[in-house]
Amino acid sequence: MNRKELNPGASPQAAYGARLRSLREARGWTQDDLAARMEYSSVHISAVETGRKPPTLRFSRSADRAFGFAGTADAFERQYREIKHGALLEGFPEYVKYEGRAVEIRLYNIGIIPGLLQTPEYARVLADSAVRRGAITPEQADERVSFLAERQAALVRPRPPMVFVTMDESCIRRPVGGAAVMDAQLVHLAEFAELPNTLLQVAPYEIGERRTFDLPVNLLTLPDRSVICYAESQAQGNLDRESTSVVPVLTAYHQLQAVAMSQAASVAMIEQVRKGIP
Structure with a gap:
């Protein structure tokens, strides 16, 4: 089996993937094992580990349930939000x-x-436009809209x-x-x-x-x-x-x-x- 060497220092996303692999292997789990626990495909797990696919909020919460990290300082959700916020403007x-x-x-x-003051529909149009321009991914667009809803709810x-x-x-x-x-x-x-x-x-x-x-x-x-x-x-x-x-x-x-x-x-x-x- 070809095993891709990971470089955690390449980007926050790469660090996320490398940590996912490290924790999985420390438990003796294969990608299939983790996929079953997270209700994702092993192909998806591999893509996140190697940085070919960005993690999402749903994926991170599923990983936290699988590893027992939900609500802790080690949570993947916390690491995900740091990645997401890293894409936002400074400050x-x-x-x-x-x-x-x-x-x-x-x-x-x-x-x-x-x-x-934006309605969800107005915010969605702006986010989708950014996707079409290649500025963000569809997953990031979803998070942008949900993040705005969280701000409004606060x-x-x-x-x-x-x-x-x-x-x-x-x-x-x-x-x-x-x-x-x-x-x-x-x-x-x-x-x-x-x-x-x-x-x-x-x-x-x-x-x-x-x-x-x-x-x-x-x-x-x-x-x-x-x-x-x-x-x-x-x-x-x-x-x-x-x-x-x-x-x-x-x-x-x-x-x-x-x-x-x-x-x-x-x-x-x-x-x-x-x-x-x-």
């Missing part, structure tokens, strides 16, 4: 941890509805955060996924605006040079009233906790809110877009 995984316990969330987005708590959302007008006018997907997404925005702990504003094109940001910005106020900022470009994200640099961003956000439309006017514009009124 974002840490940002999400803070987001789940923030008392105030301020968001600004351009071109795309902010993730926390905000549904007895004392939910106050969520301020200011969107560039391009967010609601850029068609994503066709008429049905966009209609449902715009309805969801209007429903979001009706919640007692939200404020939704559209920054219209007409504000021109008074738009204070050219890139998406997220600001979190934590229970101790400290504020952190997360901002990203196409290729890099940055999490900042230094007040000397975060306070000017917070000021710029307030300045943007001052020139943006009121919530009532913003919802009216969203309804106009839904109805196709210029």
Whole structure:
């Protein structure tokens, strides 16, 4: 039998596969033995061990049940999530941890509805588009959508955060996924605006040079009233906790809110877009 030599240092995915093989062999199991315990094929086990197929959340949880690692520090699920987060922009995984316990969330987005406000269908269209471009795998697309759902669910708590959302007008006018997907997404925005702990504003094109940001910005106020900022470009994200640099961003956000439309006017514009009124 040809045995492929593994290089755990080649990538996090390679390290995952090498660890899977090492633990399997330490127990004296063949790939068929592990496949039976995990309810996967031996071909699939081999592909993950050699790095030809990326692990998924379902696969990792199945491996944890087979090895008895579920809920432990050695869990394959934990290693999988580290791999998944490694594909995210720098700083974002840490940002999400803070987001789940923030008392105030301020968001600004351009071109795309902010993730926390996306419907599952809208999010799926974006993820599938990334797959077609070759940017991510289908498995990663599934995880991207489920990860977003986890973020959204984390905000549904007895004392939910106050969520301020200011969107560039391009967010609601850029068609994503066709008429049905966009209609449902715009309805969801209007429903979001009706919640007692939200404020939704559209920054219209007409504000021109008074738009204070050219890139998406997220600001979190934590229970101790400290504020952190997360901002990203196409290729890099940055999490900042230094007040000397975060306070000017917070000021710029307030300045943007001052020139943006009121919530009532913003919802009216969203309804106009839904109805196709210029």
